Amino acid sequence: MSDERINIPYKGTPEQESQLAELLDDYKGTKSPLIPVLEQAQEIFGYLPEKVLKTISEELRISLAKIYGVVTFYSFFSLYPKGKYNISVCLGTACYVKGSGQVYEKLQEVLGIAGGQCTADGKFSLEACRCVGACGLAPVMTVNGEVHGRLTANMVEDILAQYE
Ligand code: FES
Numbered sequence: 001m002s003d004e005r006i007n008i009p010y011k012g013t014p015e016q017e018s019q020l021a022e023l024l025d026d027y028k029g030t031k032s033p034l035i036p037v038l039e040q041a042q043e044i045f046g047y048l049p050e051k052v053l054k055t056i057s058e059e060l061r062i063s064l065a066k067i068y069g070v071v072t073f074y075s076f077f078s079l080y081p082k083g084k085y086n087i088s089v090c091l092g093t094a095c096y097v098k099g100s101g102q103v104y105e106k107l108q109e110v111l112g113i114a115g116g117q118c119t120a121d122g123k124f125s126l127e128a129c130r131c132v133g134a135c136g137l138a139p140v141m142t143v144n145g146e147v148h149g150r151l152t153a154n155m156v157e158d159i160l161a162q163y164e
């Protein structure tokens with residue numbers, strides 16, 4: 001996996017870089033540093049850029065493959081920056097059988113991005129999720145946590161327009 005999936009380039013500031021260096025100094029040589037370091041690195045950068053994961057790998061002497069394994073296992077971690085509006089389409093069973101897959105495809109087409117990416121202007125990011133507890137409104141998507149239900153693919157553009 002690489003940042004080629006992401007069309008917003010890494011833009012770590014010197015302050016963020018020095019916070020990361022301090023963080024790694026604090027945890028070097030400690031037992032099981034990986035998860036706390038990843039959590040705090042995500043707080044610093046807002047997500048976990050590949051460049052940051054490489055630095056963590058080198059400094060803590062943990063293989064990049066192991067780090068990616070941890071990052072992709074826990075849904076809390078994100079490998080890409082979120083847009084101003086983060087769209088999450090529920091692909092849980094109740095939503096999927098009612099057509100959330102078509103809604104997800106339509107969003108990818110309209111936004112010109114794949115799931116897990118952010119538009120070049122930083123406005124919208126798109127992801128799939130599991131049940132958000134609103135099955136009665138299936139199929140469902142959320143935009144920054146705001147629920148939109150009983151969706152059809154034809155409704156997607158009008159909903160996006162509300163966030164222009
Ligand atoms: S399966 Fe989508 S909200 Fe429950």
